[in-house]
Amino acid sequence: MKTTEQPQKEAVMLSPEQLVAHWQGHRNLTRRVIEAFPEKEFFTFSIGGMRPFSIMVMELLGIAAPGLCEIATGKPATIDEEHPAVDLTKSQILELWDKTTEDINLYWEMLPIERFQETILAFGQYEGTVISSILYFVDNEIHHRGQGYVYLRSLGIEPPAFWER
Amino acid sequence: MKTTEQPQKEAVMLSPEQLVAHWQGHRNLTRRVIEAFPEKEFFTFSIGGMRPFSIMVMELLGIAAPGLCEIATGKPATIDEEHPAVDLTKSQILELWDKTTEDINLYWEMLPIERFQETILAFGQYEGTVISSILYFVDNEIHHRGQGYVYLRSLGIEPPAFWER
Structure with a gap:
């Protein structure tokens, strides 16, 4: 029987633990998409004047850990808008991918739930809440x-199946 | 001064109202992507043997309102895996898009926060929670x-700018 000393816990739509697992699940799928590219085409293949997939992946790497680190620690992050040529192999980029996986888990632990509705300037310029910024990082990767x-x-x-994470 | 009769409200990472606004923002962008296609190419243009964008859009329409209706009301929904040819104009599809916008808002109102962590079989076959199913609907659209x-x-x-919703 419930007593007034034991208030019922409020229902939660989505917890921070579930959101980071969701993000890492997407990142795991993106990793397999990177693996599916032949080495040469990863760096050179393009359609309609768009960037090769390697450059898009470098953008994702430039957003995830630096962006979350800035949110969690206050350390300013910058976005490199120049999209320079990549002087790395696919396997080196996969190593950066795995390092980012660890970094995300590390910074996520530093982020109390009270911070998610706080207004910030991501990368010193994009105004939004912490949660809207993080959703943007995830959505941009899916895109x-x-x-x-x-x-x-x-x-x-x-390509790998979209629903397998 | 706080008293024990006024318990502090628990911090929320993301509210249902924010999630549906996020979804509708994405749907607003997708609408502008549909508009950007020339009528003919919307139904015929394809790369690498993939479906024309119109057929992908019909898939999205077949998921959003029927899927959310099933979740909110229990009315069974089915997914048409056949991807039949579309016997509609782009403007008729945009009308369906706008009808779905209203339907989503309607069904969302019927979904109390307590339901989001409930386990369901979406479309009678995909096991997950209500929240994981809804995130799948959104992510599939971004994809x-x-x-x-x-x-x-x-x-x-x-194309329209990704960050404009």
């Missing part, structure tokens, strides 16, 4: 990965 | 819309 799927299909390569 | 961006770029058409 570019979807473009990577078209590149793979156009190269005659079957 | 296919990203593919629509490649189609547009390949057609020499500038």
Whole structure:
């Protein structure tokens, strides 16, 4: 029997633990999309004047850990808008991907639930709440990965299933 | 001064009202991507053997309102895996898009926060929680819309800015 000393816990739509697992699940799928690209085409293949998938992936790497680190620690982050040529191999980029996986988990632990509705300037310039910024990071990855799927299909390569994370 | 009769409200990472606004913001962007397609290419243009954007949009329409209606009301929904040819104009599809916008708002109002962590079988077959199913609906739209961006770029058409909702 409930007593007044034990208030009922409020229902939660989505917890921070569930959101970071959701994000990492998407990142795990993106990792397999990177793996599916042949080494050369990862850096060179393009449709309609768009960036090769490697450059999109470098953008994602430039957003995830630096953006979350800035949110969690206050350390300013910058976005490189120049999209420079990548002087790395696919396997080195996959290593950066895995390092980012660890970094996200580390910074996520530093983020109390009270912070998610706080207004911030992500990368010193994009105003929003912490949660809207993080959702943007995730959505931007899904968006570019979807473009990577078209590149793979156009190269005659079957991409990994979208629903497998 | 706080008293024990006024318990402090628990911090919320993301509210249901914010999530549906986020979803509708994405749907507003997808609407502008549909508008950006020339009538003919919307139904015929394809890369790498993928579906024309119109068929992807019909999939999104087949998921959003029927899927959320099933969640909110218990009325069973089915997914048409056949992807039949579309016997509609772009303007008729935009009308369905706007009708779905209203339907989502309607069904969302019927969904109390206590339901989001409930386990369900979406479309009678995909097991997950209500929240994971809804996130899947949104993510699937971002994924296919990203593919629509490649189609547009390949057609020499500038897509709407990703960050404008």
